[in-house]
Amino acid sequence: MGLPAEKIAGVVEELKALLGDRVSTAAAVREHHGHDESYHHAALPDAVCFAHATEEVAEIVKICARHGAPIIPYGVGTSLEGHVIPADGGVTIDMSQMNEVLEVNAEDLDCTVQAGVTRKALNEYLRDTGLFFPIDPGADASIGGMTATRASGTNAVRYGTMRENVLALTVVMADGRIIKTNRRARKSAAGYDLTRLMVGSEGTLGIITEITLRLFGIPEAMSSAVVSFPDLEAAVNTVITTIQAGVPIARIELLDEVQMDAVNRYSGYDYPVQPTLFLEFHGSETGVKEQAETVGAICEDFGGADFQWTTRPEDRNRLWQARHDAAYAAKSLKKNASIWATDVCVPISRLAECILETKKDIVENELTAPIVGHVGDGNFHLAFVFEEGDEEGFRRAEQVNDRMVMRALAMGGTCTGEHGVGTGKMKFLVAEHGDAVAVMREIKKALDPQNIMNPGKIF
Known part of the structure; x- marks a missing residue:
């Protein structure tokens, strides 16, 4: 359940004192921030804040922490497993206006950007330097969102994923502290690897505001x-x-x-x-x-x-x-259609077996579900296509998806190669990681004891 109306009113009043008209409770703005590109049901935030700097994000988080208000970071809304949907209301922090390239170090092949910079905007900025950023998930996603979901895409077979290409992060923690997870050096053995902990954390441990990235020569x-x-x-x-x-x-x-x-x-x-x-x-x-x-x-x-x-x-x-x-x-392919995109990833030696068994299951269940994949690293996707109101088709698709995931896990694979967990893949996490999920929960509780950072995602 969300916060009582009177408590939300107090949060909004404090946020407006901080940001003025960059805080919105308008129905259209809340509606825009209540869904992503997934099939998951929309839910509205109570308010939307448009941040311009790390320090502003920290102050927003401090206000929300005092009131116990959920906080949901939002890039451009291209996620595919319900990551940005505020299931319990709360405050969405829209990062899209934090869109500056802060630093390019051409000789070191790296750059630092704010979280709202999109991948296309970054490569346009870099065009005259002879460098480019290769991670390409298809959508013109924000770098912050790509980092939070550990994105990859069509170039990953050669250049790797966000995990390999993020050098350092600036993160606002659940109590409003601002931390830097690393420096620009290409390697370090100093302390816990907080950078890798935050990459793929889906906004559940902190809000990523700045990212230092590897670059490559064109x-x-x-x-x-x-x-x-x-x-x-x-x-x-x-x-x-x-x-x-x-x-x-x-x-x-x-x-x-x-x-x-x-x-x-x-x-x-x-x-x-x-x-x-x-x-x-x-x-x-x-x-x-x-x-x-x-x-x-x-x-x-x-x-x-x-x-x-x-x-x-x-x-x-x-x-x-x-x-x-x-x-x-x-x-x-169908009129008045909606799609449900899902993915798995397996060791490449099992790829043919996994795809062929999944294809057979799709055909036997009379579903329309094209297969595409970044198959060089064993990752493939389905896009179930439904006509509006086809509840029986959706039920069969759920069963096919469940079997596909369990098939992938049995082959030593993962329930998601790049879409992330969000809300859509939560039920498979214990099957994949076993007791390690309990350790993940302990990390979450230690870093976010109030459970205000994107609650209801991953766990």
Whole structure:
């Protein structure tokens, strides 16, 4: 249950004294901050604060802590497991106006940004430096949100996830203290690794306000390709062989035939309606050519055909935009449709088995659920597509999702490779981590004894 109305009124009064008109209780503003991109039911915050600096966030937290008001950090609302939904009301802190790039250290290949900077805005800022930030979850998410959910995406097979690319954080704790988790050095053996503790904590331990990130040099050459396969198993085995061969491929994305049909309709392509890989290679001119030739030969061994290669930036951008629009394309498969996106990740040697068994389960349950995946690291996604009011279909989808997760766990995998826990994957956490969940709860209780930091998420 949320706070009583009179207590909320007191919180709002103090917040307005601090921030003035950057505190809103307007219905439209609260409604905007009451949902994300997931299927989870919306819930409204009692108030929304628009912060401009770490110190303001700290003062907001102190006010909320005095009253025991829940605090929900909000970036741009692209999360997929209900992370930003204020189930018990409270105060949403919108970080989108904390959007400054604070420092770029080109010689050290790092930068520091405020949490509201989006990944596209950061790369636009970096464009003339010859550097870029590679983590690309598809949506133009905020760096703070990406850090809080331990995001990854299409480039993770080469560049890693947010876990590997965050060097240091500034975090406001549940009592309003401001801490810095690390310095800019590339490694440290000094004390507990608080940076890694906060990366992926989903706003439940503190509010991330500034992030220091690794950067990379823009590759000399890039080449992309699309190749179709006779069946899903051939496409997945191509991925496994490519990774096991040690090819430093930048992106290797799988789309099944259902997703390719959706992509063709939505993005205006005429690709074969077959399981398909989207590939990208980064490096020197010679290196990219060698990588492409090696992977091309592997594709041919597994029946890959209809190669479409491109090195022109505009063509590559259009190709990857089509991949990033996969969810919207899936949604367009039915009228008045909504989607439920979910994911798992398994060791790559079990990837084909997991995907094929999941595909069989989808077909047997007569569901529309395109499969896409960042399969170079064993991560794949489903997007269940429902017509409005299809409660029976949703029930069957829940069962398919549960079986997919338990299948992944039995194979040594995880219930979520990149979407995070939020509220949607909570029920699988004990099955995955066992007694370690009790340790996680103890950490949560020690750092947030009032349980005001994004309550109801993860646990």
